[in-house]
Amino acid sequence: MSHYLLPRNSLLWLLGAQTAAIAPLVPHLPAFIWAAWAAVMLWRLQVFRGRWDFPKAPLKVVLVIFFSAALYLNYGNFKGMEPMVALLVSACLLKLLEIRVYRDLLLVVYLSYFLVATQFLFSQSMLTALYGGLCLWMVTATLLVVHQPSGHTAPFRSVRLTGRMLLHCIPLMLLMFIIMPRLGSFWAMPNLQHATKTGVSDSMAPGDFANLTRSGDVAFRVTFEGEPPPTKKLYWRGLVFSDFDGRQWRQADPDDYFDGEVVSWFDKREPGWKGLIENSGEALAYSVIMEPSHQPWLYALPSAVAVEPEIGLARDFRLVKQGNVTQRIQYQVKSYLDYQLEVDPLPQWRLRRELQLPDGFNPQARATAQQWYQESGSPQAYLQRVLGFYNQSFTYTLQPPLLGEHSVDEFLFGSQRGFCEHFSSSFVFMMRAAGIPARVVVGYQGGEYNELENYLIVHQYDAHAWAEVWLEGRGWLRVDPTAAVAPQRIESGLDTALPVAEVFSLQRYRQNPFLNRLRLELDALNYRWHRSVLGYDSQKQAETLRNILGEVTPQRLVMFVALVGGGILLLVALHLYWQRRPQPQDPAINAYRRFTDKLARRQFPRQLGEAPRDYIQRLGESDLVAQKPELLEQAQAITALFEQIYYQDRRVLLGRLKSQVRSFSP
Incomplete structure (x- = not known):
């Protein structure tokens, strides 16, 4: 099986995105995983530099046994959310060591999306949501970089493109948040084995x-x-x-x-x-x-x-x-x-x-x-x-x-x-x-x-x-x-x-007015997040839909989704079209093109890449000027005006150029 040569920009983006996704899980993972993470990062970089080779099959078996045994000794079993998260992180680290073909790289990127989601198992604060959005941005940018091997020439192009893609998704995400049935949070599963029991005890x-x-x-x-x-x-x-x-x-x-x-x-x-x-x-x-x-x-x-x-x-x-x-x-x-x-x-x-x-x-x-x-x-x-x-x-x-x-x-x-x-x-x-x-x-x-x-x-x-x-x-x-x-x-x-x-x-x-005010502002912001987003349950959803639709019926709900969703898609399509629309050209270039089109209709077209001065010189040697000598003087005057406007930025001559092009009749 041939090895996949991982481009440098793809490797750096992959390591950065995976590190950002794993970082919030530090307090919830065994210490040995972080030592293993450092070792895997070093090994992967050395493989890329050609200093070390990929781990052989026997070493892979040893690593799998080591991780499995260490996790079992730490948790006692593999039941529960925390052992599963630790197992997922371990799998991502080990998979990073055997990226040999293109599909291995894509698999690690897709696993990184799951790592981002696991952050919300332990915290659902506004800060966690913002950080999770940043990690999502990085992982998606990594996915784009994977498909752009020459992206090292413009390393942040994928970042900008990812940002536009995510912005296009936000309106649809808000629509789904409003109308999708509230089925309870995935992270509400009550089986965190090592969860700290805060507050009053029994x-x-x-x-x-x-x-x-x-x-x-x-x-x-x-x-x-x-x-x-x-x-x-x-x-x-x-x-x-x-x-x-x-x-x-x-x-x-x-x-x-x-x-x-x-x-x-x-x-x-x-x-x-x-x-x-x-x-x-x-x-x-x-x-x-x-x-x-x-x-x-x-x-x-x-x-x-x-x-x-x-x-x-x-x-x-x-x-x-x-x-x-x-x-x-x-x-x-x-x-x-x-x-x-x-x-x-x-x-x-x-x-x-x-x-x-x-x-x-x-x-x-x-x-x-x-x-x-x-x-x-x-x-x-x-x-x-x-x-x-x-x-x-x-x-x-x-x-x-x-x-x-x-x-x-x-x-x-x-x-x-x-x-x-x-x-x-x-x-x-x-x-x-x-x-x-x-x-x-x-x-x-x-x-x-x-x-x-x-x-x-x-x-x-x-x-x-x-x-x-x-x-x-x-x-x-x-x-x-x-x-x-x-x-x-x-x-x-x-x-x-x-x-x-x-x-x-x-x-x-709190004795410092500025710091106390800042502390209360931050807590109030977090409180609004809890009430408006995390507290958006079935009761609040029904109230919101009643405020929007009046009477909530399947017909009205379908019509609302069709109109709002269709409007969002239309706006996104218009935005994409507007970004790729033909850009208006310089008026001087348009005037000069009309001049060359008139000569082209007399069987004297301008050649591809031909400079204006070379074009006029060739015109002076043509049969067209021999039949009508005054054309050369007019063509030279038009060319001189175009060069002064386009190369010397003398825009005041644009009106004269347009006038002479209109009067030019070969």
Whole structure:
């Protein structure tokens, strides 16, 4: 089999396009692939220079075995999206080493298109879309360069041609985006094995939230219908922890609930425990755009009411979704900020659950709680005494000391320095030790309002933990011991409660008006992208088509596609024709051509490539001048005028040239 001599420009374009397509996958691929990528690039260049030969068949087998074994050891199997992406990248690299015939080159180019598409498996932001468009441009330019081996003489000609081709495709792409059925994203497949689970986890131990507060990533964005509530009321409920083993808080086992279905889904029959919720006042409606968390729980203000399918209210009064949140989603919620939960006396099985404490842990906290409760005389007075204790003696910090086996004792009567999970955990312990049902609630608190688009940004550093206490006649009440220690954290946010240097995010630049404005502008732009493009679901598509067509019928839809699509194709055809239309010639050349045409009709045509002066010299030697001598003088005058206009740019003589050509009659 003869080798395909890969042109230099084609090789450079191919390597550049493939590198650009693979670059965004760096955080999601094993490290050995990047070492292999560098080795393959070097080998391919050396083959092109004639220094090395193509790998032999035995070496190919070794490379395939090595890549397969390395991927299996890294992932454990080949199921899931990440192993498949790594396998595709490996195949592209290995195929690059055996480009021997023309079809091998085309195959690598076509595989590069798939590499570009895999970028959107991990991110669908506007920046990713722009970068993906750039990669698409490069790969398509490579495909054109492959068919133009002499393109090294004009290396950017293919780039310009590719740009025009892609511009021609944009109107049709927009039309397809508007009318094509919304079938869900290909990248919504929930099987990313090594996907980082960001945000609140399904357990809480000292130090967990301190790590989250160092992340400036966005957790979700909220758009309110009307004025948003004040920051101190923005408690975004996520999870409820009732089980404590001495170190960690966890959710209660769903099997522990005996009073109906654990989740009340929007489109299903409501269980009896829904009657334990007493909402009053006016509902607060809002829309949430949540970033992927790879967890099933959602975030909402209390008391939340699900208004969409696949979203339900759990028995502990939090929102959940059917399946994990593996891609950015948007959901509508209604909340009643004036509410009561479970005012009726708790049954014995609930009391056991919400009073549970492990044996053998924190004896000092137990004894102190029982003593203070006896001295207080009532649950309300005891609760206020504990909050007063926090207010007088504790410090709010992201860098608390480590705690030992009796973590609550060491925190309450030793370090007295901590973060929200220290305060909520120890507070709930003190409540339970005194015989008051209590539990920990985690989620987010507050948020940053972006006035440019009128929405709230909730970051990961807004993660928060607080307590819920059950009091007779009042039900579950939210109590936030953090507010007793650092009220500015609840009123204004984390960045006012701590030194700015401790918040490792762009928020530390918010004191600079220009940088803060730029940050909010970029986030608002990304927010519009999420709502308009990524949030263009079936409901928005139906609304858009109704606005365009009125009543959406198959006949109107076909007519719309035919008219708009036909108009787009017509405009593209006209643009292509306009680019290739005959260019108008110089008026002087047209006048001179009429002069030579007159002589041609007298059997004296101008020869191909003959200069005007040579043409006149030959005319002077012809029989035509011998019959009519005055023609030579007229022809010489016309030729002299043409040379002055065309070669000396004396355009003022153009009128005289046209006049003499009109009067010339051989």
